Amino acid sequence: MADYPDLVVVGAGLFGLTVAQQAVEKAGVRVRIIDVRDHIGGNAYSYMDEETGAEIHKYGAHLFHTSNRRVWEYVNRFTSFTNYVHRVHATHDGVVYPLPINLGTINQFFHAALTPAEAKALIEQQAGELAGTDPENLNDKGIQLIGRPLYEAFIKNYTGKQWQTDPAELPADIIKRLPVRFNYDNRYFKDTWEGLPTDGYTAWFERMIDDPRIEVSLGVDFFDESQPYNKKALTEAGVPVVYTGAPDRYFDYALGDLQWRTVDFKEVRYAEDDHLGCPVMNYSDADVPYTRAIEFKNFNPERRESQNHEKTVVWQEYSRFARRGDEPYYPVNTPADKELYQRYADLAALEKNVVFGGRLGTYRYYDMHQVIDSALDAYEQRIAPMLAANARD
Ligand code: FAD
Ligand code: UDP
Secondary structure: OOOOOOEEEEOOOHHHHHHHHHHHHHHOOOEEEEEOOOOOOHHHOEEEEOOOOEEEEOOOOOOEEEOOHHHHHHHOOOOOEOOOOOOEEEEEOOEEEEEOOOHHHHHHHOOOOOOHHHHHHHHHHHOHHHOOOOOOEHHHHHHHHHHHHHHHHHHHHHHHHHHOOOOOOOEOHHHHOOOOOOOOOOOOOOOOEEEOEOOOHHHHHHHHOOOOOEEEEEOOOOOOOOOOOOHHHHHHHOOOEEEOOOHHHHOOOOOOOOOEEEEEEEEEEEOOOOOOOOOEEEEOOOOOOOOEEEEHHHHOHHHHHHOOOOOEEEEEEEEEEOOOOOOOOEEOOOHHHHHHHHHHHHHHHHOOOEEEOHHHHOOOOOOHHHHHHHHHHHHHHHHHHHHHHHHHO
């Protein structure tokens, strides 16, 4: 029989890394992390591009932001952050606007010089059809927040490309992520702290698990019974498991498939120092088939000295429904998905010695800081008791 560790963590993303770090620090146990990919960091993984000196975020742009002091203090144990402040622009009808929607966007769009109070009054009037309601779907929430003309210009088609789902079927939470401001503040996030890890994401993640009691096996699939850390063998041996993969996959799709969105990236290289003039450009209209373009060099202006000034790399993001075997990125979360997820969650709760967590494991549209927060909670509330019970057995 294999010499199993005290805990097996399936998935080396931020949820898995956080619980592994906590288990070693707080309970002194031995942990094995497995991941089917050939690197740690999950979707937040990045690597250096030799040609341009850009740090490429392999699964799409990742910007760290939080207002949660516990999470901010925790992450600062492993990395410092640059003073990068995220700002996004949007191209609509051949004109570039600032996002998120703020007084600059509103005045540029209406060719006006409205004061904050005047802009608010205008938007209220344009959102009048939904006044006094508390919409639960993205379409109505979007119109209520910014009025129909701005909704149709900046949200409707972008959301159409991103989700390919009727916005009336999508949860309002998706759009509530974006602030709407009646001043010229164009910070994309409204959080207290934000920045990018000074030495890159991978250096941060490596420091989290820099302990001889944590071992990592890459290129290993939990469902592959030819390797020792597989579902069947671990269940039979009663080894505690933290599972951060998709719940429908865990149960072999017994109740049906949850809907996920995935993203395909098209890389374009330019013989220019700077192609977009900013890190992220959103394309609001339906005639551009991708949602946004990312110019990675521009996330790290503090590294300018070591970057190539004659070449740059841009990634265009194409969003589509994930099929089985694709990377599941965004939970779609229609009412039918939510119901199905709840049935999987009920099954998950019956699994002895297994804790489900993370963006995939709980089918939630979580940012990194939310994943870390939920991992710290999960460790205290569910994983530590599971380890203690197994130690007694
Ligand atoms: P993941 O990072 O998905 O890790 C899960 C891991 O489990 C993966 O590495 C996977 O390979 C592994 N796994 C799954 N199944 C198996 C199996 N059967 N066997 C072995 N291993 C398995 N958050 C922000 O805060 N800011 C951002 O700007 C931001 N941008 C994003 C952009 C995109 C395009 C996406 C998709 C997400 C973005 N996020 C952002 C969210 C962020 O990626 C997540 O919150 C976080 O990385 C989730 O961590 P996790 O550990 O839950 O999951
Ligand atoms: N959104 C939009 N237009 C934009 C940016 C965002 O309609 O220019 C909507 C879209 O539905 C998107 C959601 O707001 O899915 C959240 O945007 P965010 O930039 O937070 O998405 P993420 O970075 O997670 O893909």
